[in-house]
Amino acid sequence: MSHALLELQRVSVAYANQPIFTDLDLCLTPGQFAALVGPTGGGKSTLLKLILGLLACTQGSVQRLPQVTMGYVPQREMIDWRFPVTAEQVVLMGRYRHTSYWPWVTRADRREVAALLDRLGLTPYAKRHIRQLSGGQQQRIFLARALVAKPQLLLLDEPTTGVDLKTQHDILHLLHELNREGMTILLATHDLNTIASHVPWVICFQHGVIAQGPPETVLTPDILRQTYNADMVVLRQDDMTFIANRSLAHPHVAQQGALAHRSRRVPDGVLR
Amino acid sequence: MAFFVEPLQYQFFVQGLIAALLVGCLCGLLGVYIVLRQMSYIGHGLSHAVFGGAVVSHLLGVNVYVGAGLWGFGAAVLIHHLTTRRDLPADAVIGIVTTASFAVGVALMSRVHRFTQDFEAVLFGNVLGVSEHDLLLIAVVTVLTGLAVAVLYKQLLFSTFDEAVAQVAGVPTRLVYLLFACILALAILASMQVLGVTLIAATIVIPAATARLLTHSFSTMLVLSTVLGGATALGGMYLSYYVDIASGASIVLCAALLFVAVLSIRR
Numbered sequence: 001m002s003h004a005l006l007e008l009q010r011v012s013v014a015y016a017n018q019p020i021f022t023d024l025d026l027c028l029t030p031g032q033f034a035a036l037v038g039p040t041g042g043g044k045s046t047l048l049k050l051i052l053g054l055l056a057c058t059q060g061s062v063q064r065l066p067q068v069t070m071g072y073v074p075q076r077e078m079i080d081w082r083f084p085v086t087a088e089q090v091v092l093m094g095r096y097r098h099t100s101y102w103p104w105v106t107r108a109d110r111r112e113v114a115a116l117l118d119r120l121g122l123t124p125y126a127k128r129h130i131r132q133l134s135g136g137q138q139q140r141i142f143l144a145r146a147l148v149a150k151p152q153l154l155l156l157d158e159p160t161t162g163v164d165l166k167t168q169h170d171i172l173h174l175l176h177e178l179n180r181e182g183m184t185i186l187l188a189t190h191d192l193n194t195i196a197s198h199v200p201w202v203i204c205f206q207h208g209v210i211a212q213g214p215p216e217t218v219l220t221p222d223i224l225r226q227t228y229n230a231d232m233v234v235l236r237q238d239d240m241t242f243i244a245n246r247s248l249a250h251p252h253v254a255q256q257g258a259l260a261h262r263s264r265r266v267p268d269g270v271l272r
Numbered sequence: 273m274a275f276f277v278e279p280l281q282y283q284f285f286v287q288g289l290i291a292a293l294l295v296g297c298l299c300g301l302l303g304v305y306i307v308l309r310q311m312s313y314i315g316h317g318l319s320h321a322v323f324g325g326a327v328v329s330h331l332l333g334v335n336v337y338v339g340a341g342l343w344g345f346g347a348a349v350l351i352h353h354l355t356t357r358r359d360l361p362a363d364a365v366i367g368i369v370t371t372a373s374f375a376v377g378v379a380l381m382s383r384v385h386r387f388t389q390d391f392e393a394v395l396f397g398n399v400l401g402v403s404e405h406d407l408l409l410i411a412v413v414t415v416l417t418g419l420a421v422a423v424l425y426k427q428l429l430f431s432t433f434d435e436a437v438a439q440v441a442g443v444p445t446r447l448v449y450l451l452f453a454c455i456l457a458l459a460i461l462a463s464m465q466v467l468g469v470t471l472i473a474a475t476i477v478i479p480a481a482t483a484r485l486l487t488h489s490f491s492t493m494l495v496l497s498t499v500l501g502g503a504t505a506l507g508g509m510y511l512s513y514y515v516d517i518a519s520g521a522s523i524v525l526c527a528a529l530l531f532v533a534v535l536s537i538r539r
Contacts, residue, residue: 015359016359049436052436052440053439053440054436054439054440070440071440072436072437072440074434074436074437078434078436079434080308080310080433080434083308083433083490084308084484084487084488084489084490084492084493085429085433085488085489085490086488086489089490090433093426093429093430093433093434093437093438093441094441096426096427096430096438096441096442096443097441097442099426103422103423103424103425103426104425129488145437146437149441
């Protein structure tokens with residue numbers, strides 16, 4: 001635990017007596033920007049909840065730096081979009097640790113929230129009900145709620161799911177900025193293409209860490225096959241990386257089921 | 273004007289009117305949190321659980337209010353424990369805990385035949401039989417609830433909207449839930465005499481659901497639901513007086529009519 005912001009040692013978590021992962025070791029250092037990638041149901045969200053203290057481990061230990069503050073952006077489907085709150089009210093909730101004991105909102109709270117909404121380009125939408133926002137605006141509002149608490153460690157669960165490509169890039173660009181300012185970030189996603197070119201450290205996860213490291217060393221067909229139990233094609237050109245599931249890239253293969261197709265397509269491996 | 277003034281010459285009506293107004297406001301206020309947590313069934317369930325507690329307390333010679341209140345609080349805590357710690361579905365747990373509790377009351381009532389009309393009032397409400405003692409209890413619980421909701425405004429809002437993130441942000445969500453369960457048990461206890469356990473749930477849910485149709489703001493919803501709860505209680509009392517129907521039922525019918533009216537306007 002010498003330099004680690006967060007260290008998991010031989011951690012096991014079970015759900016209804018079914019192990020989600022066992023003997024997991026993982027370490028996050030201050031200022032790290034990492035993506036947790038893996039298939040749906042592979043235990044990514046469970047790991048985030050364990051780190052956040054929302055779940056208890058059945059074995060092992062989770063150690064955080066003393067007084068470390070955490071922010072959390074949950075999956076969009078966890079939000080009740082019918083709840084009667086405006087965008088500004090959602091962000092104000094995030095001020096809980098910094099606000100007074102009085103039930104009303106202080107001027108300092110409003111100032112902080114207004115500044116953050118301005119930074120994220122959300123000022124015109126502050127008074128709108130959360131359901132009246134676009135997917136990207138909604139995602140940024142919940143990011144703002146986490147950021148307004150000024151966390152040292154920010155955890156995000158699928159922050160780029162359900163938003164358009166430009167918004168995905170905007171969100172990751174913002175995360176980069178925050179990371180440069182010193183924030184440690186861990187985001188869980190199954191969107192490989194987005195993180196391949198944006199995140200400096202990738203943790204491939206399926207019921208345990210399969211591999212971790214810079215994207216160019218971790219995002220290989222072999223590791224991705226172990227992570228997703230599926231054949232992946234990895235294409236690299238200049239600084240860009242494209243990853244596709246082989247069966248999704250050629251849906252007609254699945255329909256025809258012809259082995260002959262395999263011989264006409266690229267062999268397994270990284271194409272350069 | 274005479275329409276409103278005439279019933280006020282009767283002391284029992286005035287007392288009943290005040291009791292109904294306070295209970296309507298109380299249930300309307302708490303209903304916001306219950307409707308938004310999508311736990312409408314808990315109001316129905318807890319009112320039945322409290323009935324079981326009331327019967328047991330009566331038989332044991334314990335103060336019925338204290339016994340039933342503790343029983344209701346215990347049921348709410350047990351429901352929360354089973355849903356969060358044992359990961360059982362909330363609707364099933366509420367059904368099991370509260371119906372079993374109600375069954376205890378019914379079983380004991382059928383076994384011991386010395387119950388008086390008091391328990392019929394507990395089941396179906398008898399606002400005209402509200403004593404000064406009952407009125408004082410209702411007033412105290414209403415004031416306490418109002419204070420608790422004001423003081424815990426931020427904590428209740430955050431944990432109702434997003435319990436997991438509220439916990440990460442430092443809100444003591446478990447404590448907040450326990451306090452809320454305690455307030456809810458007290459509110460149900462205070463409302464039993466006026467509405468009866470079988471009708472409390474509707475008085476909790478309908479004003480809040482109506483208010484939700486009218487606003488997108490949480491604070492406005494709190495005020496609206498409280499006002500609508502009080503207003504439909506007053507309307508129900510006058511309806512009960514002039515049409516000569518049970519007061520609990522007339523209050524619920526007024527609230528339901530208002531809901532239908534708002535729903536048809538907002539379509």
